[in-house]
Amino acid sequence: MDQAAVSNNIPRSELLNMYFYLRLTRSLEDRITALYRQGRIVGGVYTSHGMEAIAVGYASALHPDDVIAPFHRDMGAFLIRGFTPGEILAQYLGKRTGPTKGKDGNVHMGDMKRGMIGFVSHLADNLPVAAGAALAFKIRGEARVAFAGTGDGGTSRGDFHEAMNFAAVRRLPVVYFCTNNQYAYSTPVRYQMAITDVVERAKAYGMPGEIVDGNDVAAVYLSCRRAIANARAGNGPTFLEFKTMRMHGHSEHDAATYVPRELLEEWKAKDPILLAERLLTTLGYADESYFHDVGERVRKEVDAGTEFAEQSPLPEGPETLTGVFASLDEVST
Amino acid sequence: MTTATTTHEVTYVDAISQALDEEMTRDERVFLMGEDIGTYGGAFKVTEGFLQKYGEWRVLDTPLSESGFVGAAIGAAMMGLRPVVEMQFADFISCAFDQITEVAAKNHYRWGAAVPLVIRAPFGGGVHGGPFHSECPEGWFFHSPGLKIVAPSTPYDAKGLLKAAIRDPNPVLYFEHKFLYRRIKAVLPQEDFVVPLGKAEVKRHGRDLSLITYGAMVHLALEAAELLIQEGIDLEVVDLRTLVPLDKETLYESVRKTSKALLLHEDNKTGGIGAEIAALLAEECFDCLDGPILRIAPPDTPVPFSTPLEEFFLPKVSDIVSGARRLAAY
Numbered sequence: 001m002d003q004a005a006v007s008n009n010i011p012r013s014e015l016l017n018m019y020f021y022l023r024l025t026r027s028l029e030d031r032i033t034a035l036y037r038q039g040r041i042v043g044g045v046y047t048s049h050g051m052e053a054i055a056v057g058y059a060s061a062l063h064p065d066d067v068i069a070p071f072h073r074d075m076g077a078f079l080i081r082g083f084t085p086g087e088i089l090a091q092y093l094g095k096r097t098g099p100t101k102g103k104d105g106n107v108h109m110g111d112m113k114r115g116m117i118g119f120v121s122h123l124a125d126n127l128p129v130a131a132g133a134a135l136a137f138k139i140r141g142e143a144r145v146a147f148a149g150t151g152d153g154g155t156s157r158g159d160f161h162e163a164m165n166f167a168a169v170r171r172l173p174v175v176y177f178c179t180n181n182q183y184a185y186s187t188p189v190r191y192q193m194a195i196t197d198v199v200e201r202a203k204a205y206g207m208p209g210e211i212v213d214g215n216d217v218a219a220v221y222l223s224c225r226r227a228i229a230n231a232r233a234g235n236g237p238t239f240l241e242f243k244t245m246r247m248h249g250h251s252e253h254d255a256a257t258y259v260p261r262e263l264l265e266e267w268k269a270k271d272p273i274l275l276a277e278r279l280l281t282t283l284g285y286a287d288e289s290y291f292h293d294v295g296e297r298v299r300k301e302v303d304a305g306t307e308f309a310e311q312s313p314l315p316e317g318p319e320t321l322t323g324v325f326a327s328l329d330e331v332s333t
Numbered sequence: 334m335t336t337a338t339t340t341h342e343v344t345y346v347d348a349i350s351q352a353l354d355e356e357m358t359r360d361e362r363v364f365l366m367g368e369d370i371g372t373y374g375g376a377f378k379v380t381e382g383f384l385q386k387y388g389e390w391r392v393l394d395t396p397l398s399e400s401g402f403v404g405a406a407i408g409a410a411m412m413g414l415r416p417v418v419e420m421q422f423a424d425f426i427s428c429a430f431d432q433i434t435e436v437a438a439k440n441h442y443r444w445g446a447a448v449p450l451v452i453r454a455p456f457g458g459g460v461h462g463g464p465f466h467s468e469c470p471e472g473w474f475f476h477s478p479g480l481k482i483v484a485p486s487t488p489y490d491a492k493g494l495l496k497a498a499i500r501d502p503n504p505v506l507y508f509e510h511k512f513l514y515r516r517i518k519a520v521l522p523q524e525d526f527v528v529p530l531g532k533a534e535v536k537r538h539g540r541d542l543s544l545i546t547y548g549a550m551v552h553l554a555l556e557a558a559e560l561l562i563q564e565g566i567d568l569e570v571v572d573l574r575t576l577v578p579l580d581k582e583t584l585y586e587s588v589r590k591t592s593k594a595l596l597l598h599e600d601n602k603t604g605g606i607g608a609e610i611a612a613l614l615a616e617e618c619f620d621c622l623d624g625p626i627l628r629i630a631p632p633d634t635p636v637p638f639s640t641p642l643e644e645f646f647l648p649k650v651s652d653i654v655s656g657a658r659r660l661a662a663y
Contacts, residue, residue, distance in 0.1 A: 067412075100444050110444040112411060118444040125436050128401045132408020132416075139364065139390050139414065146408070159431075162401025169396060324478050326447035326502040332413065333500070 003282055006218045012285050018056050018217050019276050019286070020294055025052040025076040026273060027298040028085050031306060032092055036252045041092045043105045048073035050215070050247030053272035054179055056080065057220025061228055062147055067133050069117040069126035069148035071179050072107045073246075081114045085305025095312040102315040103323065123154030127163035127176065134172035134231075145231045147224075149177035149240075153184025155198050164239065168205040171236035175227045178239070179214065181246035186258045202239035214242030215272045218279060245270075343521050346514035348488035349453070350379050352495035353417065355525065357387055360415060363499060364391040366402050367419030376421045377455060377514060399428035403452065407437050407504075410450040415499060423456035423508060424468040437504040438479030450504045451495070456484075457549055457599055458647055459512040463638035469548075469600035471508050475576055475609070481530055482576040484508040486551035488519040490574055493528030501530060510549040517552070533580035535587065539569035542593035542660050545584060545610060547573040550597050550648060557653035566661045576606060584610065585617055592623040593660050597648060602630035624663030629656050 006015070029047040036045045048055060055076035059068065070077045078088060083099065091098030091109050099109040100118075110118025117133070120126055130148030137144040154160060155178055167174050178198045182189055189196075202209025208230075212223040220242060227238035245267035249256035280286040343351065357363045364387075365380060371394040374381030384392045395402040399420065406416035420426050426433070433452070440446040458467035474480050481503050485491040491509060498505035536551060537558050544554045551572045558568035571587050573580065588594045594614050596607035607628040614626055631646045 104443045108443065110440075110446060112446050117408075117411070118440060118446065120436055120439075122431055122435055125404065125431065128404025128432065129408035129411070129436060131401070132405030132410070133412050134408075135393075135405055136409040136412035136414045139409075159400055159404060162396070162398040163404065165396055166398060166401045166405060170393075323442045323445065325481075326441045326449075328502055330445075331447050331449055331502040 001216055001218045001222070001279075005222070006279065007283055009222055010218060014060065014221075015218065015280060015283075015285060018060050018221065019280060020298070021056045021060070021076050021079055022052045022217060022273050022276055023294050024079055024085070024298040024301065025056065027295075027302045028079070028088065028305070029075055031302050032089070033252055035092070042094075045092070045252040046072050046107055046250070047248050047252070048075050050267060050271060051179060051181060051244045052076050053217035053220050053276070054177075054214050054242045054244065057217045058147055058177065058224040061221050061224035062145065065115065066145045066147060066228070067115040067117060067130070069130040069146065070119060071149045071151060072119050073151075073179060073181070075107065078109065078116065081116050083109070083111075083114070083116075085302050086308035089305050089309035090312045093309050093312075094314060095309055096315045096319075097309070097312040101319070124150045124157040124159040124163070128159055128166065130174055130176075131163050131167045131172055134167065134174035135170065137173055138170070143232050144173065145228050146174040147177070147228070148174065149179060151184060152178060152180045152182065152189050152192055152198060153187065154178075155201070156192055164201070164205045164207070164237070167237040168207045171234070173231040173234070174237045175224065175231055176237060176239045178241050179244060180241055181244045183246050183250075183256075183259060185250040185254075197241060199239060199241040205239070207237045207239055209239040209241065211241050211243060214244035215270045215275055217272060217276050340520060342518040343488050344515050344518050345488045345491050345509075346377060346379060348492040348521060349495060349509055350381070351521075352492040352499075353380065354383070356496055356499045357383075357391065362413065363415040363417060364393070365417050365419065366393045366395050366406055368395055368397055368421045370394060370419050375419060377511070379419070399425050400432050403429035403432040404436065406450050407432060407440070407448055410448045411440070411446050415449055417451045417453060417499060420452060420454040422462070422466045423454035423470055424465045426452070426454050426470055430473065433474065433480065433504065433506070434477045438477050441503070442479055447502045448504050449502045451498045451507055452504070453507045453509060455511045456508045457510040457512055458636045458643060459549070461638065461640070461643065462511075462636070464635035467636035469508075469598070471506070471576060472600050472605050474506055475606055479504070480577060481505040482508065483530060483574065484510070484548045484576060485574060486510070486513070486548055486572050488517060489521060490528050492521060493526050494530070494574065496525075497527040497530050500527065505530070508548065512549045513552075528574065531575050531578040531580055533574055533583040534572045535569060535583065536572045537568065537570040539567035539591070541567040541591060542595055542657060543569045543571060543587040543591045544595045544597060544653070544657070545571045545573065545587070546597040547576065547606070548599060550599055553648065553650055554597060554653060557650045557657065560650065560654055561657050566657055568657060581613060581617070584614070588614055588618045589621045592621050593663065594622070594626045595629065595653070595656055595660055596626065597629045597653060599631065599648065601633045602628060603633050605630055624660050627656050627660055629653060
């Protein structure tokens with residue numbers, strides 16, 4: 001984004017805060033990947049490597065009482081909503097201190113108290129759910145917004161269509177996004193849809209849509225802030241398409257040999273942390289030594305989180321049987 | 334507690350409407366979603382007049398989009414509302430299967446989010462509905478942990494179970510039988526009442542064999558019992574009322590008394606509720622059984638349309654009578 005647009009519209013403290021979360025996300029996910037390669041994390045590991053600006057940007061633009069139904073590459077949103085690296089690593093290690101107490105793994109975590117709707121592997125399942133959260137806000141007359149998204153692959157599912165349509169018909173306070181990272185597992189966008197830009201579909205649902213550079217945290221933040229303000233004002237949903245590139249495999253087991261190397265090289269030059277550092281430097285908000293200090297800070301946080309997670313107890317086998325049903329004292333009556 | 338009643342008889346379908354109306358009046362968080370439930374009052378007129386009384390944000394006509402509006406109901410429930418979704422026909426619930434089994438059923442187990450949601454599903458045959466308007470899909474969900482399932486057989490249970498379902502903090506599938514809508518009536522208590530989830534009811538006490546069933550089949554069973562008593566076979570009829578959680582104690586108590594079990598349902602036979610109950614009885618009541626556990630259920634075909642085919646398909650009083658005779662002979 002151009003310098004003036006950023007400096008006129010985003011406070012310096014907000015930009016520095018987002019930079020911190022870009023680095024914390026990268027550092028935490030690099031640790032998770034390392035633990036996976038050491039065989040200490042089992043199961044799937046889906047990272048947001050090279051796409052961190054999307055979750056960091058949108059979660060920063062939301063109010064704390066808005067709710068998020070994240071995509072599975074939105075680690076930054078969890079961190080901004082107060083999930084600690086320790087809790088998150090405990091989740092990946094299947095420990096009792098993780099948000100799901102070992103019931104589910106990796107990014108499949110949620111907490112209604114922190115406005116995070118738990119991710120469901122069936123992509124796009126949570127898009128109608130987010131419409132329902134927005135419906136509740138509208139019925140109760142609350143100035144709150146739901147924010148939900150999926151990947152390019154998820155947009156092929158019926159639930160994507162059903163959610164967008166219902167939200168538009170009822171002008172619900174929800175913002176939908178697509179993280180278009182060009183591959184759904186191994187399937188390129190050209191086999192997912194006959195259009196190049198998913199955003200074309202917004203028009204058909206009767207909602208505004210926008211293409212956003214998903215690697216530019218300032219651009220993500222500003223586009224989200226506009227869409228969120230619009231939803232909060234009662235003007236209905238917006239669809240945002242974040243263009244980006246999945247820089248790792250689908251999961252960490254996947255070497256992604258089906259992705260052309262030159263494509264990865266091209267996007268490596270557009271790394272969101274690199275872009276953010278360039279922006280902060282140009283604006284005179286930060287310099288090399290600042291970036292170095294942030295790196296030290298996040299490394300310490302991730303180290304402490306790793307220690308917490310590793311020392312946490314595993315659940316006992318019979319805990320399998322708990323929690324199938326909610327009890328009355330868990331809900332207001 | 335008063336036992337005041339009116340002398341006014343209420344149909345099964347009116348009992349459902351009353352439960353919705355009273356719960357919406359009692360609790361402003363309760364709201365309705367579904368196809369054609371507003372202006373039109375629902376395909377079976379369950380919500381007639383509700384739009385005028387409660388307004389368009391508590392009686393929402395939805396797009397033709399079962400997965401979408403069940404998903405939306407899940408989201409609203411997690412935000413603290415109490416949605417009651419109407420499937421126009423239970424058959425269409427298959428479009429929302431994923432939202433029900435993967436999202437609603439698993440959210441609390443996975444990450445502690447309660448989903449206080451009710452899905453009403455008009456089910457069952459005998460109404461010339463054919464393969465897409467007659468199904469009994471409860472078996473699909475019976476196998477999915479995290480869902481409660483009820484299937485009332487009387488106006489009293491229809492009202493009391495729906496109120497209990499709305500007040501429950503979990504997703505509850507409420508299967509209401511279309512054949513019973515306007516065919517049975519009862520005088521209901523004037524005061525607020527619920528029928529607790531998870532309690533079966535012995536509809537007829539008998540000493541010779543236990544017939545375990547639910548939904549519209551309860552009435553067929555009671556009819557058969559009157560014929561069988563004339564030939565000296567005394568049938569005990571147990572109405573499950575709730576399929577999940579299953580009232581195993583009442584089942585075991587009945588079968589331990591009679592030593593014989595006949596299982597009856599309108600869903601097709603293979604992998605149905607009867608199969609599970611047969612397995613439970615074999616595991617828990619083996620010592621007291623004096624005969625095979627028998628099942629009476631439709632064949633493994635879709636529900637056919639043409640009258641002679643549908644009549645062939647559905648269990649009949651004569652099927653129960655012959656099954657009971659066979660079992661009584663042991």
